[in-house]
Amino acid sequence: MQFATGKEIGRGGFGIVFETVGSDGNRYAIKYLNPAAFQQQDHAMLVRRFEREVRYQQMVNHPNVVPVIEHSLTANPPWFAMPLAAGSLKDDLEADRTLGGTPKKPLFDILAGLEALHQKGLRHRDLKPANVLKFVQPDGSLLYSISDFGLTTPGVGQTSTLTGSNMAGGTPLYRPPECANNFRRATEQADIYSFGAILHDIFGGGVGRIPHSELTVAGPLKSIVEKCTKANTRRRYRSIAALREELFEVLDNTVIQFFSREEEDVIEILRAKEDLSDEEWDRAFNLIDDNADKGVSNRNIMRTIALSHIESLFKSSPDMFDGLGELYADFAVSESFDFDYCDVISDKADLFFNLGDLSLKAKMALAMLQLGTSHNRWRVERQFMRMVGPDCDPALAERVKMEVIARDIPFARRMRHVEISIDVTADQLHPILHELAAEAV
Structure with missing residues (x-):
């Protein structure tokens, strides 16, 4: 496909992004390598990193990861084209940091995109609102997708040599403490820290944030933000699934209507304890069987x-x-x-x-x-x-x-x-x- 390059719409790191129109008549964003951003002796490294960005982004076929439409890595400068976004999460937060009081859509889209990366053994390492792009779907609904893979790396033990051991990279306000001086330490939990920083933007306004620090907010998201941003990576969420589960429970507005006092008691036990005793599990299963006999739904128990x-x-x-x-x-x-x-x-x-x-x-x-x-x-x-x-x-x-x-x-x-x-x-x-x-x- 041929592209007619239009106005510049963004730049950062080592790339410049322009709006463009393809020969199919559709509008795209095209990202060119910007060699002027680095010194001459770093150009070879810069080209390799740009090529890596394109290849990693191509590897992840997921709606919450921005796709690569076309590319030329042998052009001078190399480039790749992607769908044209309607904006970014950064734009949305600048307009209204509460996102209209309904932040579930972008947050769960981000988690889905991160999970797709992690399932490929990749870590983004530069997750921030500016790298979460917003697209308007044909039915008018919104879709948020992760972009800017310039700092993406394989997992620990597979790290590319393109990032020097003393090169920090990333954005300080969203960068975990273990990556402040050495991005080779990035794990899945590094991206989880960055997600916690985005939660801090939304629910705490980003107020008083110190780079690489443990964060907190007031209200129901307090424990989630704190766990995402623990200095000790082992104390963060072990997976996107575990984080998503707790985040949904906090943001879900469903009011449980209990079918019986026994159900209320069993659900209270489930919420209070991770490891139930044999007697407590027997009580839960007896309730499930009793509900089934009476034709009563077990959805409250299953949700808990x-x-x-x-x-x-x-x-x-x-x-x-x-x-x-x-x-x-x-x-x-x-x-x-x-x-x-x-x-x-x-x-x-x-x-x-x-x-x-x-x-x-x-x-x-x-x-x-x-x-x-x-x-x-x-x-x-x-x-x-x-x-x-x-x-x-x-x-x-x-x-x-x-x-x-x-x-x-x-x-x-x-x-x-x-x-x-x-x-x-x-x-x-x-x-x-x-x-x-x-x-x-």
């Missing part, structure tokens, strides 16, 4: 079950763990959820899938297929494809096939939805399931 509860139950009682997993799979397809909560469900489903037996893995994979297609949630559909991809255990593929046939699941119809939704093909399933999808057409 945390990742830590799942891990704890697996260690203490594997049999009860499998039973809870099957109940959770049923819950995942029992009603409608908003997009953010679909991601929370899928995090827990992933844990059940990874730790569960063959039967639970099959049931959870099919639950993610139904949840993803019924809610048009790309992240969940991708999760299903990972669970039953070509390298999955043949025994699992056979078990999924058995469940599809026995339960008369419209597998081919749902797979056609997945193919269109996330641009995959049925041959990216395990061959047994690819054959099943083909047979049903």
